[in-house]
Amino acid sequence: MFVHYDVIAVKTIILCFPNDHQNALADWKRLAAIIPLLFAAPNPTPIKHLLFKLGLIDSSEVRLPLTPIPADLQERLDRLVSVPACAAP
Structure with missing residues (x-):
């Protein structure tokens, strides 16, 4: 969840x-906790990644001149969305 x-x-x-x-x-x-991460890379790449991870869009792919978000930011966003609702701080 x-x-x-x-x-x-x-x-x-x-x-x-x-x-x-x-x-x-x-x-x-x-x-x-999530707000600074959404602006840690050029918009809309972090938001697209988050929406993709939540299953709300089919791909986190972006068109040039944008590039995918860095792996460390992907991991930080992934950790936030994988926290069970009852365990979130």
Whole structure:
């Protein structure tokens, strides 16, 4: 089971309405780890890789002049999406 970042983002916003800032902050911390990684290489390559890993698109391939993201960034993104939702920080 993958962490569903979209669900966490919506839940974080919903928690802010009744002023449940403690739980909203806990959820935000789960999201915050992925944001710098999405901008660690030219856009949209990290996002395409992530969408591919989540099974939402058929390929992470990009056209020139873009190049695939570096292997170390691929591994870091892969680790984030493979964390079970119940075990995410």
